[in-house]
Amino acid sequence: AGAAGLAVLLGLPWLVRRALVPWLAMRLPAGRLRRSLAALLIAASTTLCAWLGTLILLHWSSTDVGADAGGQELRGALASAMLWGGFVAGLGSGLLSARHPSWRLAPIDDAIALRLRALPWLLGGAVALAFVVGFFYRFAGVGVSATILGSLGLSLVYALVIGWGLLRATHRATTPPEVVARPAWMGGVIALLWLAVVTVLGCALGGWIALAYQIAQQMVGAILVAALLYLLVHVIEDLFAGAIHSRSAWLQRTLGLQQHTLDQWSVLGTGALRVAALMLGVLAVLAPLGADPGELVGKIVARGGVLRIGSLSLTPAMVLGAVLVLVVGIALVRGVQRWLRGTYLPTTRLDAAMRESITTLLGWLGIVLAVSAALATLGLSLERVAWIASALSVGIGFGLQAIVQNFVSGLILLVERPVKVGDWVVLGDIEGDIRRINVRATEIQLGDRSTVIVPNSELITKSVRNVTQANAEGRVRMLLPLPLASDAERVRGIALAALAAHPEVLVRPPPSVLLDGISQGNLVFALAAYVADPRRVAVVRSELLLTILAQLGEAGVALSAPLQVTAAPGTGG
Secondary structure, three states, X not given: OHHHHHHHHHHHHHHHHHHHHHHHHHHOOOOHHHHHHHHHHHHHHHHHHHHHHXXXXXXXXXXXXXXXXXXXXXXXXHHHHHHHHHHHHHHHHHHHOOOOHHHOOOOOOHHHHHHOOOHHHHHHHHHHHHHHHHHHHHHOOOOHHHHHHHHHHHHHHHHHHHHXXXXXXXXXXXXXXXXXXXXXXXXXXXXXXXXXXXXXXHHHHHOOHHHHHHHHHHHHHHHHHHHHHHHHHHHHHHHHHHHHHHOHHHHHHHHOOOHHHHHHHHHHHHHHHHHHHHXXXXXXXXXXXXXXXXXXXXXXXXXXXXXXXXXXXXXHHHHHHHHHHHXXXXXXXXXXXXXXXXXXXXXXXXXXXXXXXXXXXXXXXXXXXXXXXXXXXXXXXXXOXXXXXXXXXXXXXXXXXXXXXXXXXXXXXXXXXXXXXXXXXXXXXXXXXXXXXXXXXXXXXXXXXXXXXXXXXXXXXXXOEEOOOOOOOEEEEEEEXXXXXXXXXXXXXXXXXXXXXXXXXXXXXXXEEEEEEEEOOEEEEEEEEEEOOHHHHHHHHXXXXXXXXXXXXXXXXXXXXXXXXXXXXXXXX
């Protein structure tokens, strides 16, 4: 039995890495699904093997440990310790995949992954040690001094392990010099972890043992929750994408849905599961601090110092809670906007301008809801802010009229869409492409790549020529003056042939060549044609003129009347 326990404890994780993961890679299509399932399989197998191997070893040595209640509790504590320690080690090893870069799910440099390969096992050992120490706290009847000493030791172990990992992760080789690009948020996470490590060490050495242990536990718990969320989110996304991609034809036949509809449902499903996983992760991190965010705020801020404004009572906890609600609400709104703009809306059949309008409108709606929630946290209802609305109305009447007019005009532009992003518009002396429609102003890019900021009210109250809104075809028009003695029919045939031969000239409406009139001794021909893109009018006009002039010259048609020289009779004397 002991040999079997050791085999399960040590052999099965190695077997999974050596056999099952490569077999899984051969069975699954190329892509992220291979890596995410490989990381999940490594984490699950390591956790299960550590737990089962410990149970088998404890069962084999049950006569030595004892069959009384204390022995049973000790075996349960050791099994729990190995379960959670194996989970931490397996989760970190699966995400790092230090010796198999092709399996690595996290975007980590190979050298950094190799330097951190021992970190999951050290952190897993620290977590297992914490479970064993907790058992002695509960059942061994240790005194206060031993409890304080154990908390101090665990705090230092957690801080030193995390600090060692940060040093290894941020270490750069001197030869060759190499700078690894990191995401912008990664620097903030590293700085926050360093702050937590320094705080734990400072509190532990300064005598605040309980605070140091609490911060150390929260730090390790937040790291584990973040790693687990990262793995689960990628597994969910890859499973949805892989299942729909591999069964796309069958799903279309069975459900009667088109491919873009399946893509939309896939994006919505993964988005909903990501939000659910994120909420569970936040609750898991906050659970040791309080039952809910309100209790957490109450623990951080004292409930004294009440500020009364009329019938409204404000406490520091209420103010901090309102700020947190506002910040979290705006962050969620920005996240939803990024998800809509980059993930969901591209799967629909909406054009880019409509997608931008929907994203902007939902963003402003979300900000209004976030502000409303923050005011509700402060205890401000609609009745209580009536006087604020009255004061704002007076201010609007005197000084903010133009701003409100532009704001309302921006909402009209986003909903009614007389102009949209990408349109070529002419507004007075301004002519260019609309690049962005904000709530207050619109950005128009001119031909020289400069940008003009136009208030939205200008686009609503003034005449605007939208060149590309409906039937976006460009008209090429040219006037061709030729000498009065030119063969008009021949010239017309050459010009029509040149217009019809150009690849960008549309067949419908057909090109035309008309004799527009006689001016200053010349026949004036009016040439007209249509192209698919109005922005190509100038280029096509130039190409047609060059072609027609060359063909007229080859046909011997004079482009100007010959000069006539008249000799005046001389005067004799």
